[in-house]
Amino acid sequence: MRVNVTVNGSAETVDDVWEGESLLYLLRERMGLPGSKNACEQGECGSCTVYLDDVPVCACLVAAGQAEGRRVRTVEGLAEGGRLDPVQEAFVEAGAVQCGFCTPGLVVQTHALIARDPDPSDADIREALAGNLCRCTGYEKILDAVRLAARRKATA
Numbered sequence: 190m191r192v193n194v195t196v197n198g199s200a201e202t203v204d205d206v207w208e209g210e211s212l213l214y215l216l217r218e219r220m221g222l223p224g225s226k227n228a229c230e231q232g233e234c235g236s237c238t239v240y241l242d243d244v245p246v247c248a249c250l251v252a253a254g255q256a257e258g259r260r261v262r263t264v265e266g267l268a269e270g271g272r273l274d275p276v277q278e279a280f281v282e283a284g285a286v287q288c289g290f291c292t293p294g295l296v297v298q299t300h301a302l303i304a305r306d307p308d309p310s311d312a313d314i315r316e317a318l319a320g321n322l323c324r325c326t327g328y329e330k331i332l333d334a335v336r337l338a339a340r341r342k343a344t345a
């Protein structure tokens with residue numbers, strides 16, 4: 190089947206998509222956007238988180254066909270004008286990236302959190318990121334990164 194979808198602001202048409210194909214596969218394997226990671230493919234880890242019409246979703250659980258006529262924004266689409274988004278910068282500066290497998294999903298989820306709540310409490314942060322698993326950092330650096338990103342956004 191054919192899927193028409195706007196990805197990171199660009200209208201795309203993809204042919205020969207099979208019925209069971211996931212949005213994650215479409216993005217990574219057909220569109221050359223490997224930022225969203227495939228770690229569990231079962232909706233458990235959040236590594237594949239992307240925006241679908243402004244709502245963060247696990248791209249591994251969304252059928253590619255469900256994206257028809259909709260907007261997708263991946264971690265690659267957060268940077269603008271050649272500059273990283275403040276959330277991306279904060280993850281680097283806070284040392285919240287080790288193997289980096291969880292990072293794209295955490296960055297997108299944090300981006301969404303700060304957009305709806307510019308001054309989240311630690312409890313809010315933990316709740317927002319509860320579906321994003323990290324095997325490396327112990328989460329403290331991630332919390333630091335989210336706090337730093339919120340401060341940056343507030344003063345941007």
Ligand code: FES
Nearest residue numbers: 230232234235249
């Ligand atoms: S790869 Fe989608 S939730 Fe883990």
Ligand code: FES
Nearest residue numbers: 288291323324325
């Ligand atoms: S940095 Fe390795 S899984 Fe999070």
